[in-house]
Amino acid sequence: MWLWRAAVPFIVVGLWQLVYELDVTSRVLLPSPHAVWDAGLRLHSSAVLWPNLWSTVSAALAALALSAAVGIPAGILLGMAPRTWTVLAPYLNAVNSMPRIALAPVFFVALGIGQGSKIALGFSIAVFVFLMNARIGVLSADEDQLKVCVALGASRFQLFRKLYLPVAVPAIFTALRLGIVFALLGVVGSEIIASRAGVGQLITTYSATLSMAQVYALLIFLAIFTSVLTMLVGVGEALLLRRQRPDRRRGRAPTGMCKEREEQSTDRHPVRLHSVSVRFPGAGSPPDPVLENLSLDVPGGQFVAIVGASGAGKSTLLNVVAGLTPVSAGSATVLGRPPRAGRADVGYMFARDALLPWRTARRNVELGLELQGTAAPARPERALHMLDLVRLSSAAGKYPAQLSQGMRQRVALARTLACDPELLLMDEPFAALDALTRSSLRDMLLDIWDDEAHRKTVLFVTHDLTEALVLADRVITIADGAVRSDVRVPYGRPRDQRALMARADYRALYDRLHADLTA
Numbered sequence: 001m002w003l004w005r006a007a008v009p010f011i012v013v014g015l016w017q018l019v020y021e022l023d024v025t026s027r028v029l030l031p032s033p034h035a036v037w038d039a040g041l042r043l044h045s046s047a048v049l050w051p052n053l054w055s056t057v058s059a060a061l062a063a064l065a066l067s068a069a070v071g072i073p074a075g076i077l078l079g080m081a082p083r084t085w086t087v088l089a090p091y092l093n094a095v096n097s098m099p100r101i102a103l104a105p106v107f108f109v110a111l112g113i114g115q116g117s118k119i120a121l122g123f124s125i126a127v128f129v130f131l132m133n134a135r136i137g138v139l140s141a142d143e144d145q146l147k148v149c150v151a152l153g154a155s156r157f158q159l160f161r162k163l164y165l166p167v168a169v170p171a172i173f174t175a176l177r178l179g180i181v182f183a184l185l186g187v188v189g190s191e192i193i194a195s196r197a198g199v200g201q202l203i204t205t206y207s208a209t210l211s212m213a214q215v216y217a218l219l220i221f222l223a224i225f226t227s228v229l230t231m232l233v234g235v236g237e238a239l240l241l242r243r244q245r246p247d248r249r250r251g252r253a254p255t256g257m258c259k260e261r262e263e264q265s266t267d268r269h270p271v272r273l274h275s276v277s278v279r280f281p282g283a284g285s286p287p288d289p290v291l292e293n294l295s296l297d298v299p300g301g302q303f304v305a306i307v308g309a310s311g312a313g314k315s316t317l318l319n320v321v322a323g324l325t326p327v328s329a330g331s332a333t334v335l336g337r338p339p340r341a342g343r344a345d346v347g348y349m350f351a352r353d354a355l356l357p358w359r360t361a362r363r364n365v366e367l368g369l370e371l372q373g374t375a376a377p378a379r380p381e382r383a384l385h386m387l388d389l390v391r392l393s394s395a396a397g398k399y400p401a402q403l404s405q406g407m408r409q410r411v412a413l414a415r416t417l418a419c420d421p422e423l424l425l426m427d428e429p430f431a432a433l434d435a436l437t438r439s440s441l442r443d444m445l446l447d448i449w450d451d452e453a454h455r456k457t458v459l460f461v462t463h464d465l466t467e468a469l470v471l472a473d474r475v476i477t478i479a480d481g482a483v484r485s486d487v488r489v490p491y492g493r494p495r496d497q498r499a500l501m502a503r504a505d506y507r508a509l510y511d512r513l514h515a516d517l518t519a
């Protein structure tokens with residue numbers, strides 16, 4: 001492959017020489033490769049080339065830097081604000097489709113003939129490349145990653161810095177590659193129209209005297225500059241996206257919880273829902289309720305499983321408690337206060353791990369600590385302790401792509417627990433795992449939950465009645481947006497699934513709940 005790549009210039013020059021020898025086209029228009037090589041050497045040793053090349057290259061680099069500095073943040077902000085995009089899109093697209101080279105005379109009048117007007121024209125063309133690509137990069141952010149960041153308490157600025165900017169990096173590198181070409185196009189175009197220095201101005205001068213060998217030599221110099229810059233961008237991209245350095249620090253005693261916590265609640269029921277209804281706008285007219293008149297009190301330290309068919313409203317119920325979905329009617333109190341997204345005392349875990357692929361396992365666990373304002377020196381220690389808890393200390397320096405699905409979900413569990421939440425919301429956290437891994441993660445969760453000193457209240461959503469009966473103190477079935485049954489699980493711990501399933505009373509309870517779900 002490398003041999004073929006190295007052979008391409010020789011093949012092109014050979015074909016060029018052949019066309020020249022066959023006299024297919026005018027020799028003035030197409031001089032021989034040898035004549036172009038000679039012209040290049042003469043330009044190189046003359047005092048003409050380098051000051052002019054520098055004039056063009058410095059203007060192109062300035063236009064590129066300016067375009068990136070304006071286009072990237074603007075693109076990311078527009079990606080984060082879909083409504084603003086909807087308003088502005090027709091106008092931005094109209095400006096983008098304008099032949100901006102026609103703005104050259106305007107820049108000459110405003111800035112005079114010189115570097116300023118060249119940079120302005122290069123900028124006016126390249127900035128849209130950055131804006132459009134950065135916006136598209138932001139749109140590639142995973143909805144679950146966004147939900148996790150919001151649930152962990154990310155502000156708009158933190159979302160920009162910790163989610164949208166990194167997620168847009170590959171698209172930004174694409175924009176850089178294209179931006180080099182577009183900035184150069186603007187600068188050389190401006191020089192060809194009117195300038196006192198630059199490669200474009202030299203091309204105009206040599207073309208006027210039909211010195212085409214010099215013109216082609218200059219174009220080859222520009223192509224070499226663009227290729228070197230594109231290669232450097234490629235190296236930067238590879239270095240930035242690799243980031244696979246193993247972390248040698250290991251956990252000791254945990255310190256530094258999340259800084260800002262809600263005042264400790266004195267309510268013995270961390271979750272209180274009274275006659276809660278949720279209607280989503282646009283879901284029918286009038287919209288059908290997804291939850292209707294649902295009441296539920298959960299005492300502290302209880303492990304509650306919520307079971308229901310697909311679409312029954314289980315996730316909506318958790319979202320209400322997490323403060324991600326407002327209630328349309330009724331009242332909700334979580335740890336003594338109205339629900340609010342991003343509280344350190346409420347942890348939320350989803351079926352998809354939604355790990356950030358550009359962070360190591362340890363740095364993923366640190367995410368909630370960062371968003372909640374834990375001091376930087378305390379974070380690694382706390383994160384490593386959490387990874388130790390889920391038996392993943394040895395994978396602290398690995399990236400999500402290097403972990404199995406079960407390991408990724410354990411990292412997500414460590415991330416959820418890192419802020420030591422009092423209330424744990426879990427939305428089918430093990431649904432994507434195979435039966436064996438699921439069972440080992442259930443045991444791990446129960447071990448963590450069983451710690452008397454830090455016993456958490458858990459709302460655990462699942463489709464699986466057996467999982468609910470093995471894990472929970474209490475099983476609530478939901479159908480048509482309301483509580484269908486609410487039973488205490490009458491078995492001690494630890495529970496053995498196979499032994500449970502052999503018991504007649506277990507089978508009777510299972511059948512009763514199953515009937516409630518399917519009625």
Ligand SMILES: Nc1ncnc2c1ncn2[C@@H]1O[C@H](COP(=O)(O)OP(=O)(O)OP(=O)(O)O)[C@@H](O)[C@H]1O
Pocket residue numbers: 280281283290308309310311312313314315316317
């Ligand atoms: N943001 C939303 N806008 C409109 N409708 C929604 C929204 N979120 C959920 N719904 C609707 O609410 C109903 C309940 O959804 P929910 O996700 O709570 O169900 P679920 O019991 O968790 O289902 P599953 O087990 O399949 O995840 C569904 O009909 C769904 O289409």
